[in-house]
Amino acid sequence: xxxxxxxxxxxxxxxxxxxxxxxxxxxxxxxxxxxxxxxxxxxxxxxxxxxxxxxxxxxxxxxxxxxxxxxxxxxxxxxxxxxxxxxxxxxxxxxxxxxxxxxxxxxxxxxxxxxxxxxxxxxxxxxxxxxxxxxxxxxxxxxxxxxxxxxxxxxxxxxxxxxxxxxxxxxxxxxxxxxxxxxxxxxxxxxxxxxxxxxxxxxxxxxxxxxxxxxxxxxxxxxxxxxxxxxxxxxxxxxxxxxxxxxxxxxxxxxxxxxxxxxxxxxxxxxxxxxxxxxxxxxxxxxxxxxxxxxxxxxxxxxxxxxxxxxxxxxxxxxxxxxxxxx
Amino acid sequence: xxxxxxxxxxxxxxxxxxxxxxxxxxxxxxxxxxxxxxxxxxxxxxxxxxxxxxxxxxxxxxxxxxxxxxxxxxxxxxxxxxxxxxxxxxxxxxxxxxxxxxxxxxxxxxxxxxxxxxxxxxxxxxxxxxxxxxxxxxxxxxxxxxxxxxxxxxxxxxxxxxxxxxxxxxxxxxxxxxxxxxxxxxxxxxxxxxxxxxxxxxxxxxxxxxxxxxxxxxxxxxxxxxxxxxxxxxxxxxxxxxxxxxxxxxxxxxxxxxxxxxxxxxxxxxxxxxxxxxxxxxxxxxxxxxxxxxxxxxxxxxxxxxxxxxxxxxxxxxxxxxxxxxx
Numbered sequence: 001x002x003x004x005x006x007x008x009x010x011x012x013x014x015x016x017x018x019x020x021x022x023x024x025x026x027x028x029x030x031x032x033x034x035x036x037x038x039x040x041x042x043x044x045x046x047x048x049x050x051x052x053x054x055x056x057x058x059x060x061x062x063x064x065x066x067x068x069x070x071x072x073x074x075x076x077x078x079x080x081x082x083x084x085x086x087x088x089x090x091x092x093x094x095x096x097x098x099x100x101x102x103x104x105x106x107x108x109x110x111x112x113x114x115x116x117x118x119x120x121x122x123x124x125x126x127x128x129x130x131x132x133x134x135x136x137x138x139x140x141x142x143x144x145x146x147x148x149x150x151x152x153x154x155x156x157x158x159x160x161x162x163x164x165x166x167x168x169x170x171x172x173x174x175x176x177x178x179x180x181x182x183x184x185x186x187x188x189x190x191x192x193x194x195x196x197x198x199x200x201x202x203x204x205x206x207x208x209x210x211x212x213x214x215x216x217x218x219x220x221x222x223x224x225x226x227x228x229x230x231x232x233x234x235x236x237x238x239x240x241x242x243x244x245x246x247x248x249x250x251x252x253x254x255x256x257x258x259x260x261x262x263x264x265x266x267x268x269x270x271x272x273x274x275x276x277x278x279x280x281x282x283x284x285x286x287x288x289x290x291x292x293x294x295x296x297x298x299x300x301x302x303x304x305x306x307x308x309x310x311x312x313x314x315x316x317x318x319x320x321x322x323x324x325x326x327x
Numbered sequence: 328x329x330x331x332x333x334x335x336x337x338x339x340x341x342x343x344x345x346x347x348x349x350x351x352x353x354x355x356x357x358x359x360x361x362x363x364x365x366x367x368x369x370x371x372x373x374x375x376x377x378x379x380x381x382x383x384x385x386x387x388x389x390x391x392x393x394x395x396x397x398x399x400x401x402x403x404x405x406x407x408x409x410x411x412x413x414x415x416x417x418x419x420x421x422x423x424x425x426x427x428x429x430x431x432x433x434x435x436x437x438x439x440x441x442x443x444x445x446x447x448x449x450x451x452x453x454x455x456x457x458x459x460x461x462x463x464x465x466x467x468x469x470x471x472x473x474x475x476x477x478x479x480x481x482x483x484x485x486x487x488x489x490x491x492x493x494x495x496x497x498x499x500x501x502x503x504x505x506x507x508x509x510x511x512x513x514x515x516x517x518x519x520x521x522x523x524x525x526x527x528x529x530x531x532x533x534x535x536x537x538x539x540x541x542x543x544x545x546x547x548x549x550x551x552x553x554x555x556x557x558x559x560x561x562x563x564x565x566x567x568x569x570x571x572x573x574x575x576x577x578x579x580x581x582x583x584x585x586x587x588x589x590x591x592x593x594x595x596x597x598x599x600x601x602x603x604x605x606x607x608x609x610x611x612x613x614x615x616x617x618x619x620x621x622x623x624x625x626x627x628x629x630x631x632x633x634x635x636x637x638x639x640x641x642x643x644x645x646x647x648x649x650x651x652x653x654x
Contacts, residue, residue, distance in 0.1 A: 084431075085430070107412060108412075128458065
């Protein structure tokens with residue numbers, strides 16, 4: 001099984017479905033702003049998870065497309081708004097929506113993607129009872145993302161964020177939508193409650209592992225072990241697991257090195273490298289990597305419920321790939 | 328029939344339903360920001376319209392409450408975001424959400440209200456088929472509001488907005504949600520398609536009349552015929568029907584007087600009064616008042632489909648009241 005090809009073929013199906021999805025938007029400027037980020041690419045991991053969950057649960061994959069694409073729209077809406085909040089200028093190699101258009105238009109475009117998701121999901125070919133459940137779970141998922149995002153905002157000015165608070169934040173902000181993707185795929189396929197729960201567990205654990213890998217990559221790239229120069233978590237004073245655990249262990253000298261770059265948008269490369277060295281020395285970088293592996297293992301174990309199948313193999317390979325990926 | 332008492336008793340029911348509606352939001356800061364505007368009051372006209380439509384169509388009013396309150400949440404979400412876009416500091420006599428909290432938190436709170444509306448509506452005690460239709464129409468309504476809001480933003484820098492474009496904007500931005508309120512009330516009551524259409528027509532025409540009255544009040548208050556000193560439409564360069572029709576008729580001297588205040592946040596009271604006089608002289612103020620009356624008449628005629636009833640009398644009185652209100 002070639003994971004890259006498995007992901008690529010499903011990604012193409014998502015892109016195909018996305019092609020005409022903005023046709024109902026009449027207002028030309030709003031439509032351009034709404035299309036901007038979804039058209040700039042992305043891994044399409046959330047709809048792909050929904051497709052794989054549907055396949056694994058024995059459903060027909062074309063029936064999960066509206067739901068999967070609805071989650072992709074929700075994901076994109078949160079990115080458009082996060083970029084305003086974080087004052088980011090670039091995303092996926094292109095200008096962010098508020099940078100290309102304006103802040104009012106970007107707020108409006110994010111809202112358009114948000115409500116459009118609830119329109120698209122009504123195309124789902126499932127029972128009306130399942131549909132009602134999907135809407136409820138989607139709304140609760142968006143609320144969770146908002147709660148996680150609020151923690152992310154609130155934590156920026158706090159130095160005493162606990163490991164428990166960190167996990168609550170990423171469960172809401174990142175993992176819930178993967179849980180929803182997998183649960184929804186199972187629900188639409190008409191699977192048993194046990195199958196829905198098992199796939200939801202996969203999504204939640206995979207999502208946590210995914211965020212931990214992101215946190216890890218952000219710092220590892222700093223120590224020039226990789227070709228990436230993101231460093232943005234440190235400069236934005238984001239409370240990643242790495243920072244939270246480093247604060248617990250750092251002595252005054254180490255803390256001073258960290259404080260020089262945290263929340264400092266103009267921190268020098270040299271200072272950022274020094275901070276990364278401290279984070280490695282304190283064991284925080286390794287801790288994040290180990291936690292990412294632990295949650296990947298958990299994710300794979302969640303699938304023990306199912307007998308072997310091509311879709312199961314792809315999901316397990318996806319969990320493994322996530323902890324080795326370079327970007 | 329005492330309209331004030333009829334509205335007041337229904338408003339109290341809405342406030343009662345709103346009381347525990349934010350309990351599911353765990354993140355304390357997000358919850359406070361989400362509650363801020365809904366708790367600051369408001370006329371609750373959208374849920375009241377849904378209740379009256381449900382009553383008129385023969386439904387049980389308690390069954391329309393989740394839907395009506397969902398629309399109130401959507402209305403509040405759009406206000407929270409509009410205030411960010413318009414950089415307004417006050418709303419309903421209290422600081423706007425971004426002023427009281429921060430712009431990121433206000434964006435997030437608006438999103439929370441938006442998604443919460445789709446959660447609350449799942450509480451509706453209607454058939455699953457009706458529910459699917461409600462969700463689709465709600466999502467389309469939010470999209471329409473976004474399209475109207477985008478026109479509002481785009482029109483600020485245009486001088487050639489047509490009367491047709493103006494009506495498209497307010498139909499989307501203001502009237503669609505009243506149409507949805509009345510349609511939803513009818514749908515939940517299990518009314519015939521004819522009743523749904525008739526009530527939808529009432530909502531659309533009432534909504535247009537409502538916006539025209541707002542436009543009218545904003546300028547009339549300037550000429551000191553009333554106790555209100557809003558003037559904000561002129562200072563923000565909003566393309567109201569008054570401005571659009573004035574631009575069509577104004578000569579160079581009149582245009583100069585208008586241009587002194589349009590889009591000028593620090594325009595003097597004296598200049599604003601002079602501009603208002605020009606708008607009266609050009610007949611634009613009267614035109615807006617007459618159009619408001621025309622749409623109120625249309626709204627009332629939409630109800631000809633129904634035999635006389637207390638709910639019908641209240642809706643007709645509401646249409647009449649709207650064109651005489653002072654704020």
